[in-house]
Amino acid sequence: MKKIKRFLNIGKEAELKKNIKEVDQFLYKLINSKIETIQNPEDDNIYLKKRDFVSRRLEMKDTDPKYLRDMVLCVTVAGQDTTASSLSWFVYMMCKHLHIQEKIAQEVREIINLKDDRSVDELAASLDQEALNNMPYLHATLSETIRLYPSVPMNARMCFSDDTWPDGFSVKKGDMVVYQPYAMGRMKSLWGDDAEEFRPERWLDKNGLFQDESPYKFIAFSAGPRICLGKEHAYTQMKIISAVLLGSYIFKLADEKKIVNYKTMVSLPIDGGLYVKASPRLWHAKP
Numbered sequence: 598m599k600k601i602k603r604f605l606n607i608g609k610e611a612e613l614k615k616n617i618k619e620v621d622q623f624l625y626k627l628i629n630s631k632i633e634t635i636q637n638p639e640d641d642n643i644y645l646k647k648r649d650f651v652s653r654r655l656e657m658k659d660t661d662p663k664y665l666r667d668m669v670l671c672v673t674v675a676g677q678d679t680t681a682s683s684l685s686w687f688v689y690m691m692c693k694h695l696h697i698q699e700k701i702a703q704e705v706r707e708i709i710n711l712k713d714d715r716s717v718d719e720l721a722a723s724l725d726q727e728a729l730n731n732m733p734y735l736h737a738t739l740s741e742t743i744r745l746y747p748s749v750p751m752n753a754r755m756c757f758s759d760d761t762w763p764d765g766f767s768v769k770k771g772d773m774v775v776y777q778p779y780a781m782g783r784m785k786s787l788w789g790d791d792a793e794e795f796r797p798e799r800w801l802d803k804n805g806l807f808q809d810e811s812p813y814k815f816i817a818f819s820a821g822p823r824i825c826l827g828k829e830h831a832y833t834q835m836k837i838i839s840a841v842l843l844g845s846y847i848f849k850l851a852d853e854k855k856i857v858n859y860k861t862m863v864s865l866p867i868d869g870g871l872y873v874k875a876s877p878r879l880w881h882a883k884p
């Protein structure tokens with residue numbers, strides 16, 4: 598049916614074709630303008646100075662527009678909504694666990710060692726990689742959020758040959774195997790009796806250092822050869838944003854009684870969005 602619709606260019610297939618064209622036009626325009634800027638030696642180009650993703654590829658002589666379009670699209674599709682929904686759930690968890698919110702704010706404050714009257718910009722400017730590496734509690738809290746609210750809640754693989762798994766279960770070539778990071782993140786057999794509790798401490802050793810889990814257990818970023826390529830980048834982004842936010846503001850739910858739930862989709866957004874109140878963090882005040 599799909600093929601017929603595509604051939605006749607009607608219905609959803611026609612709509613898809615139109616949308617792809619629109620995205621392509623936008624991306625090719627951007628890529629071509631960057632290529633032109635680079636090829637013009639007189640242009641003291643601001644684009645290259647910005648050293649964004651496309652500029653870096655161009656510097657490495659990757660100038661095929663189609664390749665660049667695929668790269669940009671892949672990173673945007675894989676990296677944007679996943680990180681955004683994880684951060685939304687993180688803010689939700691912070692509103693539900695104010696003492697954890699306070700603990701992270703303290704960790705940020707201690708690591709960057711800033712005065713009480715610092716601005717949001719000053720706080721952001723002092724977050725270098727070393728500072729981010731020294732925030733195990735924040736790292737643990739983000740991991741705990743993603744364990745319970747994985748932005749890819751369900752995933753699947755196609756078997757390319759007949760096989761028998763370690764537990765004796767057999768699969769045939771062409772079978773589809775579906776696994777559910779959402780359910781796996783809440784299984785008592787994997788995470789213990791408190792699996793449904795939000796407890797960042799489960800990720801810390803007795804010295805308070807972050808202890809990573811096997812990706813086959815903490816499956817939210819997938820595992821094996823096709824594991825998420827942007828995992829480290831995602832943590833860096835999420836740590837910068839949450840350190841700046843929690844270091845500067847106290848978050849509370851706009852309506853404590855409103856039920857917050859997920860929307861069933863390929864990703865895991867909060868249904869209807871999350872409404873919060875942010876008030877400036879005064880270091881002598883408790884949330």
Ligand code: HEM
Binds near residue numbers: 672753818826827
């Ligand atoms: C919390 C944030 C993120 C989560 C939970 C996440 C999760 C995942 C998962 C589950 C996969 C495997 C998909 C599959 O094979 O079926 C994946 C793949 C991928 N992710 Fe992420 N991702 C996140 C952020 C990012 C970011 C920020 C980027 C890029 C900047 C990124 C780039 C990629 C790429 C390129 C792949 C494909 C890897 C491959 O197939 O070889 N991801 N991600």
